[in-house]
Amino acid sequence: MADKYRSIRGMADILPGEAKLWQRVEAAARRVFELYGFREIRVPLLEPTELFARSIGETTDIVEKEMYTFSVGTSGPYTLRPEATAGVVRSYIQHRLHLDPAARKLYTLGPMFRHERPQKGRYRQFHQVNAEMFGYPGPRADGELIVMLMSLLGELEVPDARLHLNTLGCPECRPDFKEELARFLKARAKELCKDCRRRAKSNPLRVFDCKKETCQAILKGAPTVLDMMCPGCRDHFEGVKSILEKAGIGYRLDPYLVRGLDYYTRTAFEVKTDMLGAQDALGGGGRYDLLVKELGGPSTPAVGFALGVERLILLLKKAVKEEAPGLSVYLALLGDDAWDAGFELARGLRREGIDCEVPLDARSLKSQLRYADKLGARYVFILGEEELSRGAGTLKEMATGLQEDVRVEDLVDFIKKRL
RNA sequence: GUGGGUGUAGCUCAGCAGGUUAGAGCACUUGGUUGUGGCCCAAGAGGUCGGGGGUUCGAGUCCCCUCACUCACCCCA
Known part of the structure; x- marks a missing residue:
């Protein structure tokens, strides 16, 4: 019990009895992604801190307090990647992949690091399966990406997963919506909880995350992006929905769905489950048409998603028995x-x-x-x-x-x- | 960062109102078969009772501190 050395908090060993299941998940991801023409890209675990601050957003929780950041001698600061997209986009730009038609659909698998307090389904080193699509502005890209995600979950026979869908608007309409929402929240501020009052000022979209019933009741009357989107966003969103419907993929329209990272535009989605307690997000993603340019590349639309492998495994373990050695x-x-x-x-x-x-x-x-x-x-x-x-x-x-x-x-x- | 729960063998747990050498099941090793697995039987090995301090004649058991694990808040994969 009093071991001399133990693994660092939040960093788990994957033991032989479990590793087979990991291999199955990873193999299924590779197989499915390659069926859709995605190709693997592998990027470093360490990137300049600045890259994440710029892409994820200076004021997000991840950047403000969850990153493993350090310098060695005079070089740095470096940060262990808290998510994969920033590094993939950096690589895409650095190697001029926009000039290579065969490098528009990319996937990657691997560990991510966030210094959060661990709990069920949340670790400080955790793994994601990641897919990104560059250069496709239209809804077909979003549609195909989501279809691919859902078919991977289907292939793995994930017992409980529902798709939540929303749109976050674009630089055209999001400001109007934000303004309208801010007005609404300000008017009802007295009735909201203290957390929501704080969020109403710092990041209004987050108030929709509040779990308090009183707040949710008030929010029922709040304006949603769905009401206020510009024609371009509306067409795009309708396009995505119709592709999902044609593909027979059920989804729930969730105007309260907000992504945690700043770089998302238009389509946002999340796959949730009821079987994992508080950590109910199995994966999520969306469109980020502004990020490539923001990071210094040519203006390039993009969509992507990340799936949490540990959460997937937790779920699969409920259905599958541990494999005996052979x-x-x-x-x-x-x-x-x-x-x-x-x-x-x-x-x-x-x-x-x-x-x-x-x-x-x-x-x-x-x-x-x-x-x-x-x-x-x-x-x-x-x-x-x-x-x-x-x-x-x-x-x-x-x-x-x-x-x-x-x-x-x-x-x-x-x-x-x-x- | 803030709360709650739990820490006794590799694992799952007993340990009665503090009292002599700390237990069980499973797992492990060996034997029961000069060279034949699973089942059964037997033996063996394995524990500073998370750590430190205190109360007491005496602490796994009571008190304090600490650490770890875990669940939840926050946020997210």
Whole structure:
């Protein structure tokens, strides 16, 4: 209990029993994304602090108090990425990827870092699956991206996930809406809770996040973006909705949906679940048409999303049982000569792509078989001095207990046929 | 940063109003079968009772502090 060293708070080990599930999630993401023509991009975990401050927003919680920032000697400050989009956009600009038509749809997977107080479904090092699309201004991009996201969740058989959809407007109409909303909130300020009064001033859109019933009741009468969007945003939003409807994807119109990062415009969406307690956002994303230019690139529209892998895994664990280990062949070897022969045999099996293990310490046959059983071995090939002298060992099928003699030189072919 | 809950073996937990060498189940090792797994039986190994201080003749048990884990607020993946 009083371990000398423990993992840092909020940073979890992924143990072998769980790693298979992670691999499944990652493999499914890669497979689905590549079906849609997305290509992988890998960017550093460390970026200049300035990049995140600019893109995520100086006044967001992430930038104000959650980033792991440090300098080494005279270089820095650097920040461990709290999300993936900023780095991908930086790379997109730096390598002039707008000139490469094959680099408009990008995905990336990996760890993110935020110094928050950990709780269920929230860690300081956590993982996201990320997809971004550059250069497509129209609603088809948003539509296809969401369809892809939902089909990934479907492929993984995520038990409970609903899509929430909203639009945040654009530089044309958002200011009008914000102004209107500010007016509304100011008029009703006395009835709102203190948090909401604070938010009403700092970031009015956030008041919609308030969970207090009294505030929600007041907000029922608040103006929404949906009422106030400009024709361009309206067309775009209608376009996105119609694509989702044609694709048979259900969604909930959620005018209160606000994204936490500053760079979003127009489409915003989030996938929520009821099965994870307070951390109900499985993933989210939206359109960010201004960010590329903001970060110094050519004006380029973009849409993207991030999925929280830990949350996905938590959800999948409710449905799936932990996978037992498995092994095709275990070579039970007795004596040095048998071990030498077995070691060669194992190399032969592995050359054929058959996974197998040999004992690495001298143990009784009984304990070797017990071990093979624990590893989930399908077959055990028993080879001792006596078998060796006649050139054939005993092949045992663990599930049935049936045994038969197999010549050493025939083993590889024999097993190949059986598997 | 703010609250609540919990800390006894690798895991899940007992431990009766403070009283002698701290327990169980599972897991692990070995044996019961001169060389045959799972089931069963037996034995063994494994604990500074999160840490520190205090009260007491005596503390896993009571008090204080601290740390860790966890859930929630905030915010988000």
